[in-house]
Amino acid sequence: MAEPRFQRRKEDRPAEITQAALEAFAEKGYAATKVDDVAKRAGVSKGLLYLYFKTKEDLFKAVIRSIVSPRIDALINNIEETDLSAEEFLRGPFLTFAKSIPKSPVRILIRLMIAEGPKHPDLVKWYWDNVVSRATKALRSLFDKGVENGEFRESALNEFPHLLVTPVFFSTIFTIVFKQQMTLDTDRFIEAHVDMVLGSIKAEAE
Amino acid sequence: MAEPRFQRRKEDRPAEITQAALEAFAEKGYAATKVDDVAKRAGVSKGLLYLYFKTKEDLFKAVIRSIVSPRIDALINNIEETDLSAEEFLRGPFLTFAKSIPKSPVRILIRLMIAEGPKHPDLVKWYWDNVVSRATKALRSLFDKGVENGEFRESALNEFPHLLVTPVFFSTIFTIVFKQQMTLDTDRFIEAHVDMVLGSIKAEAE
């Protein structure tokens, strides 16, 4: 009695395929990844992949969405529901999150968005609405709250909350591009920036 | 007497072709740009292009090098030979340079390095040696000079001069990826960051 050559697993296939695709894209980038390789990695034929995803581009979008959504939701809930002071939150949960990015698989997505974004305007739109806007808003409310309760002075961070996260992007890209020659300690780099920001916005005792 | 169908211009061809390639890559990215299109843009046949550049990859590398070199040389000479104080230099020539990046054609190269870098390790090595290392060193010496002459206190910027330029990368990428939905005022964004940095490292009068 021979082993069955394959199993029917309709429910699990999409997740298995997007996971395989993420790994493949991470290694080679989008253009250089063959659909056939993704299929092999997922233990599936190319034909099946095309039953679940209409085109390679469709697969790409599914990968981004499936990885990004849960993470960004978690961060934003975290900001909204914390009972820490603004400074405690920034030095605690935020810093932990920020330091993890350059080391986690998510960093790949940042590269993919930069590299492939211009070819997929609707994906960029989705990313803007679901990630950038929401994260910006959450951060801004954090700084506003800090000002309201007297922790912080009014500063450029209220207008440009992005100023907080610039070193996260910088070290992520650095890590990806210069992984051979890198000696940058991304943890201390990001910490130093957060120190500087807090130092410049904390209300002086007066 | 008919016009000649073409002219022989051995000297000028390489520069014309790399210029055309930069424009094409800027519009479509590397993978999506056809060698034939680059040739057409340069007013040249595909065959001629292959006389000057062995492969498409070779052309890509030539584009990066030819655009980057003169700019980085200018900046570094500027730092080394200025007779401004460190703060004056940062608020003057450096800020002008920094603000120009997200708007200039060079921003394309940043995207190309991120997107294609991993496939061209020798190009990344060249970029590290000729751009990143030299720029880092020049900036570090600027902060060191500031400390020596009592303008600045010793700070994280002496160890991580990169902290100065993070918003330049951030706004460049933002501009490229989110050009449709962008409302970020990159000039004021970068200025606000430089203000913050200077505010946090200036020696207090004591």
Next chain:
DNA sequence: ATAGTTACTGACTCACAGGTCAGTAACGGA
């Protein structure tokens, strides 16, 4: 003029990868 040199052309080749589809076999129900 004319012959020699070489910058230049563009039709061609060919490998490759996205996408298709006719057939196959796993599974569920009777």
Next chain:
DNA sequence: TCCGTTACTGACCTGTGAGTCAGTAACTAT
């Protein structure tokens, strides 16, 4: 155990674009 359904396979088709090369015409030297 057989039949119907459909998840799944993989050989095939096809457009595309990188790279080639035999031929052509612009220039040069005599």
